[in-house]
Amino acid sequence: MRRVLKAADVREQWDQFNDDVIGSGPAFVEKDGREWVAISTGQFDAILNYFVLEAEYFNEEDGSVTFSMVDLDVAENGETKEAALDILVGELFEYAKEYQENFNMYFNSSNRQHHLPYVLKILSCDNKEILKTVVRY
Template sequence: MSVLSATDVRRNWSQFNDDIVREGPQFVKRNRDEWVAMSTEQLKAAFSNFTFHAHLVQEDDGTITATLDQFDLVENGSSEKEVLEALTYELIEYSQEYMENFKLYFHSPNRKAHFPYILNVVAQDHPENVRQLITCQAGVK
């Protein structure tokens, strides 16, 4: 694996960006820090298997409750479409919160495993694409 120096990257910034998009991810080392740069398309491909599974339950009052496996996200709505839309926006909001508080969330034992899922959400360019990451198991009659 080829690792570029940060000095070389800085010196050839435009070429570095072109190489990422056209050739693939690039690994960089600066002192003791190492990092990777990739395009959004590559990020989506790398994390495409990190999807979500929702359980739907019809409540006694006729509403539907959706819970997301491995996440503390629960939504309720009058229809499957409504509850999945609410769950999608809640997932987007949680992902934004995770990224805004990255140091805290990433280093929290109960939230660290969320990271690849969060990256898959933030890489999406439209809420409908996030909605497509959620599959359902209906307990709805």
């Protein structure tokens, strides 16, 4: 059973709360009947390790290459495999940014809610080069 802290108590002991989350693990907090979770970035990354950004690639008849994400509605084409991957990674960042900017619409959409962990994984990458290493194909 999870222990839920009151937001007022968290606010009063903010420094200790942060130290506890970082050193001892996630915390559940309730404010005005709504709950949220606080976790460290290390804990966050550990959760996201289970979500793989999987892509398939196809050699087209014209010699170009198309990458298509398995769990996201994103596909891109380029003259070479490397070019197609570069374009795909750029589009993944754009999709994640759009998802974040329109969070309520995307998260509350039955066909896009399951994208959230993948979007968070994309957003956790600092740049395109790191994201390229995360995409599996």
